[in-house]
Amino acid sequence: MDNYLKEIEIKGWRSFSPTGVKLKNLKKINLLIGPNNSGKSNIIRFFQSLKYFLTGRPTPNLIAACYMTEKDTWLNLSGDVTGLFKVIHKGEIHNFEIIRKPKENTEILLVDGESTGRSFMNWRHLIVNRISLYTDIRGFVQNTDSNRIEHRFGDTRVSDVIFKRGTYDLEWYKEYIQNMSKWLSKLMNEDVKLEVKLQEYALGQSPYVYDNILSKESKEEEEEFEKKFRFGSRMKRAEFEIRINKGGDELFFEPEELGRGILQFIILLSALYEQKSKEAIVFIEEPETNLHAGAIKELMDILENESLFENHQYFLITHSHAILDKINENYSVYRFEMEESGATSVVSCTTKTDNFSLLDLLGVNPSQMLLSNLVIWVEGPSDRIYINKWIEIYNNKLETNYIEGRNYSFIFYGGSLLDHYYLLDDEGNVDEFIDFLNISRYAAIVCDSDLGDNRTTYKNRVERIRTRLTEKPELNSYIFQWITDGREIENYVPKELFVGVISNKIRKRENFYYAKEKKLHYFSSPNPEMIKEKNFVKDLSFDKFFAEMYIRESELEDEDLKGAIINNISRSFDKVIIANEVVKLWEEQCGLLNSDLDEKMTRLMELIKRANS
Structure with a gap:
């Protein structure tokens, strides 16, 4: 410097x-x-x-x-x-x-x-x-007008800044994408690529930076750009898109779908990257x-x-x-x-x-690294919402009063970030890992089984912990691994609750750009009749299953269109908003409908009791 x-x-x-x-x-x-x-x-x-x-x-x-x-x-x-x-x-x-x-x-x-x-x-x-x-x-603000999680950094939407600069300087944007994708791949232990695209765009227009390049020198083009995209207007904004390569298939996500920690990581590094050529003195709170x-x-x-x-x-x-x-x-x-x-x-x-x-x-005692007696590790914020509701139900059932922040806390590990944690490796091969028991004496680790489609075995990170607990049974007094019986934690939720929430409680998707026909496809309101005769079984993905409510009967024979609708609708579901609405409707008896949920919650409540004894 x-x-x-x-x-x-x-x-x-x-x-x-x-x-x-x-x-x-x-x-x-x-x-x-x-x-x-x-x-x-x-x-x-x-x-x-x-x-x-x-x-x-x-x-x-x-x-x-x-x-x-x-x-x-x-x-x-x-x-x-x-x-x-x-x-x-x-x-x-x-x-x-x-x-x-x-x-x-x-x-x-x-x-x-x-x-x-x-x-x-x-x-x-x-x-x-x-x-x-x-x-x-924090990197996110709930926009009450659009019912979306907005990518914000103070008063600035960093995704807007990155998109706009990319349209002026494509080489800068390519370098940005290359570095951000590298950092995210390492963080998530996945093959990740980041892109920035427009939230909404004109008929026939591509939403991606590469297809919207403008000349810096042309004043007329710049004025047309401002008129065309109107940054600051809710209807013309850019957003981050994460692409994860899974065995040759490319899956698309908004950052908050992978956890708000991922979104924050992107927001902070993007804001700093935009200043990389400056001699900057940066204060971060x-x-x-x-x-x-x-x-x-x-x-x-x-x-x-x-x-x-x-x-x-x-x-x-x-x-x-x-x-x-x-x-x-x-x-x-x-x-x-x-x-x-x-x-x-x-x-x-x-x-x-x-x-x-x-x-x-900071109040950190030698015997603990968090100000709570037990840490519940979950993949994302929607898991926390459901588990807190179920703890409330079991508090009433067992006449206990366990409270988040006092008796237990949550940590989001963001799916593949679980690869960075281990349990008491006696071999000492832990240079790249963090020990669960160094962070809290008692821990519950909630893992989606992800079983379904073509997957019949647990992911390596889930199986590694399960094997470790089998090899060291003495750890079971301190560690409880909760592997969901269904594909994900949402499979514990009764079908009728999701139907009610998606039909009546959240913002309805109006249209999407159908690439095959190069035009906007408009939706009717979600129709529960489309899934009335189908069972929401445990190996189904909740977002794809309930996305079928947006398919009209006249579209059932068009497999390409059906696939495009399911893909777009499922990606638009905000799990956090849906979870918050579901728990408002949840009756106490719902917590006892699923025998596996009852068994897992009984074990979790026993561990909370032991940790607070």
Whole structure:
């Protein structure tokens, strides 16, 4: 890195007393760790305030009106606030200083002690152009108008940005797709390709970037592009598409279908990739949201080691203890605490015992790695919704009161990510794996059997755990592997509940582009009569089975059209939305209809009881 922050010192800002906080010897990756309400986020809020202040001032104004309120000052006293940043630029240290005086209503900007027009422009370049603040990286927002999970990164839909840039610069887009597909393949242990496409498109128009290339130089084409796609309009937006190669067959998914951790991984890396050519200083708040330990470590490897990001410097504001395993000479770590006076104190952590103190500060005990007594590992968020409902039913049946977050917690492992976990490998061949029992003392691992179609045996990752539990029966006191009797957890749900929800509770699909005829195909409302005489047996895929409700009787003889309808409708089902509606309709007796579900829930409740005894 030729240009980066070497030191940050802030005084008088919010929980930072007049003595201030100082972060010295900053490196490529800088971790700001501490419990809630310890002042970590006030670092990012300070830079946020400077961004607002300087973005609105494109021309030099060295002594400007103060852009703060008394709530931004220490103890709300409206005292002076100062910021001093040591910036390395081509091997030389430069001091950027801002003096903020609310009582005098002034803000003074200096570089190397001087206040000139050039100083202002250097300040503006640093704050506005080089510093990026990612304060909301969950990567999804429920759009109430379209009833879709929207891909968002703060106020930006990253998929829109990637699509638009790809239409201007195809070589950039090809490199982006190649790298994102490589990272996703490694994360998911699958043959994965990522694409970006339009959500909706004109008759005869391809939704993919490759078929919508525009010339940068042509102003008329650019104006036509904006008119054609209207980014920001709900009806003309881009979305990510994941393609997984399964034995020669290419399966298509939206990221959230594979778990919101996958979506977050894509959103964050895509936003950073878009800035790869910049000398960027990036602040990321809670990057671990929705990412399990293996995924957060994979993310950290990419940020640290990929040459694409060699010009980036990162500040991660986090509660995650998993990142501590990655610390090396490229990291600096700072422990944030709140003193009795209400002031934030910051200590640089340079030894292993310092890192132990971080675990204590985060409330991580040596005997556990989560603040719950049992972890239920599930493939995705819809599994959590169903299991929570069934625990509620069995709480009533058994007169117990087990609560998520206190008696048990969930971790999403995203299907193939289960390959990265193991159970007490005595041979020591575990360099690439994470031990379930290092994360919690008790664990339930819920696995879809995926039996059906041409599959008659469990996947290797499921069979490996089952074999291990057979070889070591003593583990059964701590580990319960729940392999679904049907193809997936949805096969436990009575058919009539899905029919009611898909018919009446979720947004209905209106049309799709039928490639064979090169035109839009329009649907009628889903018709339960189309599956009335069919049984929702355990080896059927729930989404494909209930997609048949969209087929008209007149279309039954057209096998190509039927296949296209089932493929498009099944991919449009949002499992999370459907699960939330199903559990609202679930009566207590439904939990006892399936003998395998009753057996599995009885075992799960016994394990929760043991873990909380």
